[in-house]
Amino acid sequence: MIRERRNRAKLEQYYHKFITTGEMDPNVHPWVAESWQRSRDRGISRDAVTIKAKLTKEQLAARRQRYQAAISFLDGLYGEIRELFTTYNLSMLLLDYECYALKNYAMPFYQKTTGELEGARLTEADTGTSSISLSYRHKAPFFLFGPEMWIASCQNEEACSAPIFVDNQVKFVVTVVSIQQENLPHDTIIALVLSIKFAMEQHLSLVARLNAKHTILDAVPLAVYHILPGGEVSYANKLGLKRLAGIIPAGTTALAPAGEGPNLNEVLFNYRHTPIYKGFLGIPSYNREATWITGRKTYEDITTVVPLYDDDGEVGSIVAVSLPIEDLRTLVAHTAGYTARYSLASMVGKAGIFVAMQEKAGRAARHDHHTLLQGEAGTGKQRLAHGIHQGSSRAAGPLIAVKCSDLPPELLETELFGASAVRGEGRPGKLELANGGTLFLDEVEKLPAQLMSNLVETLIAGQLCRVGENVPRPLDIRVISASDGDLKRLTEKGNFLPALYDVLSKVVIRIPALRSRKDDIPLLAEHIIGELAGMHGMPPKKLSAEAAELIMSYEWPGNIKQLQSVIEQAFFRTAGDTISAKDITIPGETGLSRAWKEDKAAFIEAWNAAGGNISRLANMLDVSRVTLYRYLKKYGLDKE
Template sequence: MIRERRNKAKLELYYDKFVTEGVIDPNVHPWVGESWQRSQDAGVGRETFRLAVKLSGEELSKRRERYNQALTFLDGLYDEIKEHFTTYNLSMLLLDQELYVLKNYAMPFYQKTAGELEGARLSEEDIGTSSIGVAYRSKVPFLMFGPEMWIKDCQNGDACSVPIILDNQVKFIVTVVSVQQEELPYSAMVAMVLSIKYAMEQHLKLLSSLNAKHTILDAVPLAVYHILPGGEVAYANKLGHSRLSGIVPLGSEDKEEGPNLSTVLLNYHHTPIYKGFLGVPSYNREATWITPRKTYEDITTVVPLAGDEGDVDSIVTVTMPIEDLRTLVAHTAGYTARYSLSSMVGSSQVFTAMQDKAGRTARHDYPILLQGEPGTGKQRLAHGIHQAGSRAAGPLIAVKGGDLPSDVLEIELFGRGGSEAEGRPGKLELASGGTLFIDEVEKLSTVLQDKLAEALEAGFLFRAGEAVSRPIDVRVIAASDTELKRLVEKGVFSARLYEIISRAVIRVPSLRARREDVPNLAAHIIEELATLHNLPPKELAPDAAELIMSYDWPGNIKQLQGVVEQAFFRTTGTTISRADIVMPGEQGLSKAWKEDKAAFIEAWKAAGGNISRLANMLDVSRVTLYRYLKKYGLDKE
């Protein structure tokens, strides 16, 4: 609150009347009178300006570092007006939101030097009534005259304090004290302090907004640049700086100024950036950047920024390395590990030995070969190894050797060349930075085996129909249902590929080799089913557990899964008994479903409407089931 000049002789009388009689004259400003009363009640001394609470040098240094932006701004502003302070014997303080003095500018403050004052707390409970305390409490500027101050040592000067408010909270207090009021008009001092308040608030708000924007830009998986005419980089976000550090000319890495792209991009005049300065925007275009050090391929957007006269003043460029885009797409598509090594169930010696070896091997980065009978859990083990390794943050891409014809599988693995619309990366490229899991690797054609071995040895590949080499960085985990070494000896599997993928071999035991794990595996399957379908938990009766443990399980865990799922959905109660379990080879669900819609619907309900589960229950393929769904007019969902 900015007040008119007051008669100081009268103010002295009002002050004396209060301290001697405890009476607040009606002419005393209410905020001042209330502060006098609180100061007296708190027992604050009236004679001497004491600094009872003060930060240590280390604590003050930390606060100054925290509030560096405010200090830097006020330092710069004071440098411009310090002659004014010297001429009129003004002093100025910057206090933080807890009213600790961060810095003392210009003249001593009430006979206190900067060394004495900086770090001291100047709250109402410390020094009684002052413009600092009133401005802080009221959240408005306040001009206080000398006789209104609580401490007599401070009554020879007038003070004006302003709160610096950000987000509706007092963040700082700036206070200016004048001891030569006759030479400096109050209006001039007040105008100066209000100007400081406005400028400082606007500056800090702008910095806060910029910091938020910088944080956002640094968090996005994109390189963002603001580029001036001629190719000079005026701004780059965190990823942008990282990219630039790889293309600046050798020997200039320590220079603070950004690089000039026209000098470091050998094909600058053929890039979207150059076209942007001609007023031509580009959106999500594949661009090649050729530098003396490396060639980059990005997906690039360039937006020209027009000046007042309509000419292009600068451009904003947003790019994403194609390899990063592939990784992002892979993650978005769900190409991540769904299982950990600890999620695999078993306590038998042969199983725990395999699990321990997998954990040790996962820490290295070389290829791994998983060998075991069909259905033993090789895919789940591959997921666990990926998640336990250094590439866990990268994608996990899977391909099955026997799923597709050889020519189609080649494109699936290596990609297809061609135009921007026709070309696409293969799974080897998509897996860069992560893991490629090749299931049934023995079913790859010998031609494809040799081509895969060549790419893994070289560290780059060629897409089908293309002569451009593309780098790859993948860890291969291969799985085989048969003994690969024997296939190599027979000449039906590539010795070259076998040598690469068999650096570490993990043999996954069959269920008959670890019968004691079967009940726990079944219990785990039941728990997963109950959770997945939000159904009450069920348990195996002892006779049911004994039954499944006595079987050889030639189809291993996959076969066990099908039998347990049937029993789970057939059982109406919470206990799965021996009678609820239909073992492989026994009479299962009626075959009437092939001709009778009602029988099919009953089986469909028993499977909970899940295609994969029904396929296991009926021992048919998913393709067959889709045909019957269509035949009976049922919704596959």
């Protein structure tokens, strides 16, 4: 607040009148009058400043670090106008939003040395009426004449304070004090403080916006660069720095002023054939596949380059954004398996045993307990896991699936727990990727014994360590596991870790075999036909009565997956809109069950009918998996 020059003698009279009689002169500024009254009511000493609250050295250092942008700006500004402060005996103080003194410039305040004052709290409750307390309270600049100060020993000074706003909130207070008032008009001090306020607010606002942009750029899964003519990198985001670290010589910074950053022209052997070089010729590139050849490695990226023009219409610099192709492949692969593809409603049936199972699954979806799904191969355990995840509070999180029989123990451990960066292949495992969502462990009975122990410890502790490191990482997942066999019986026989069974089986859902709900088979077939038609953009088809009767007459040892395979073949084999009995080939009807042991062609036909699923084929042929593995080896076939 700009104030006209006041008569010093009259101000002194007003002050002493209030101090001695308690009577407030009407000529006292209203803000000052209210503050005097509060200072008196609080019993604040008028003789000298008493430091009531002060930060420790460590606390002050931490605040200075937090507010480095403001302090650095004021340091630079003070360095430019230091001579003015020296000539006119001015001093300056920077305070934070709680009125703790962060830094004292030039002469001391309140007759205190710099060491005494810095870190001290200077609110109205500490020092009484001051320009700091008035500016802070009313959130406006304020000039206070000496006789208006509450502390008598400071009344030979005049001060002007101003709040510094960032994002519409007071973040700092800056104050300038003058001792030789006759040498420097008070309106000059006001102008100085207002100038500092404006410049500082502009600077801090810019810093805040830049920090937000840097945070955004560091968060995106893209490498972002700002490149100057000749190939000098003046800026790179977090991923960009990581990529550059593998290209540029050790110790070179990737964020430097012009002439000091890494030069891509010197490290890229094919620089003149890259989109960057063409960008400086004014040729933009958008989502173009680019190859970067360096002395260490050849990189392949999807790159976008945009030229930036100066006022003369010349290309002054370029922005390059790139996504490593290997990252893109990983992203696509992960995305394909990170969301639920099915809902509980996609599982159809009217049989009482099925409806009861579906209702139990719906209840399981509404809480967060680990859930065990049990049922023969092909009964729909994977689809049910998707439905439970989609119906849960974790639906917005990832759904990560791991088939425990797919990998050898040493690879499965890394797949689940991830690998340490120390080993040169740092990456998260499926447990970590499932954070906030669901981990689906299919064929959980195939977990190696050591992994069972590690997994149960991890789930109980709620944190994991990647393979090769001792850094605990928080874990928040729900596990849905699936077993083709009776997991409890396997546990009782000593083939499965009891502690892990106890953790995974908080809820157990048994999925009925297809032969136990034969009346649902036509309904399931119609549902499969509808999904196929929608998936392939083809007209819907229907089953004839004879076809429905035929599929109901079979036992379906491979369950729904086997039914789906047969219906899929019939769907594409049928030219018209009705699938008849002759369009359907029932597995084993050509005598495969008897011929497969001696006839490779018969075995392959059965293998294909089972969709390459060893569990389904074992059910179809009524033999053990061990026997089938032996015949797979005999016929030179690979398990998919």
